[in-house]
Each structure stands twice: as structure tokens, then as C-alpha cells.
Amino acid sequence: MDMAAPRIGRLLDRAAAQCAARGVRLTELRREVLELILAAPAPTGAYELLDRLRAKRGGAAPPTVYRALEFLQEQGLVHKIERLAAFVGCVDGHAHGPDHAHSAQFLICRQCGHVIEMEDPALTSALAEAAARAGFTVARATVEAEGLCAACAAKAG
DSSP: OOTTHHHHHHHHHHHHHHHHHTTOOOOHHHHHHHHHHHHOSSOBOHHHHHHHHHHHHSSOOHHHHHHHHHHHHHTTSEEEETTTTEEEEOOSSSOOSTTSOOOEEEEEETTTOOEEEEOOHHHHHHHHHHHHHTTOOOSOOEEEEEEOOHHHHHHHO
């Protein structure tokens, strides 16, 4: 039995509850796409999601996946890592979504592709303060830093 299945099930239920509280629906298709992202061992691209969805649903088309991803992003349930053109889940119990977005920072290992999401309030604050000095108000920010993870750095060592 997949040891991650109960955890993923709880996250999907949490996502559905968050959507219901906002008056939107986590449809079966959206739930399946979110499940594929949560079950993936690494950030997952749209076409990889499409291939996996086709294995489950048959005739899924690119617009189907893109619409589901757009909804999941709007609801704060996934992040898009632009550098990788891939998605990671973000169903962590925070009040994210259109009115409650959080700033995310991603550390991307350029060697193995491992991605760590962190939420550092000091970094968020520093960005907001720097933006304010320029007369700008940050509504949402995603920071992507590329380097080596601890395991790859140790191997290179």
C-alpha cells in the first residue's frame, strides 16, 4: 500500500474544504490534477500531468489541464515554478487564495532538480520594504533561487 495515500487524501479533503469555504468547487477533474501534483516526487509540468491524466481518463486535452491548473493556482493550492515550468502543491492549511496569497520562496537544485519551498517572513518583509522605497506595493511574490542542495553539495565536496 502507498504510504503517502492517506496523507494525500487528507490534503485533498482540506483543499475541497478550502474551496467550499470560498464558494468554489474542487471538481473531480481539478481534484485529480491536484492529486497528481501532490503524489509527484518532484515538480510536475503540464504535459506530464496531461499524460498521467490520460492514463486515468483517456481523452483529456491540454486545455483541460491548463484550466484545472489555473483554478488551482487562483485558489492557492499549487505554485508554478517558472524556472522549471512545473507545479508543486501547496495545501498546507494556511488561508491562501485570491484574498490570502502567501509569498513563497523556492530553492532549486541545479544538479538533481530537488525543490524546497520555504516561507521566510524576513525575506518577504525585506522585499516589501525595498519595493516600498521604490514606491511599489507587492501583492504577491515568488522567489526562485538556483544552487545546490545539501546532498549535491556534499557529493561535489
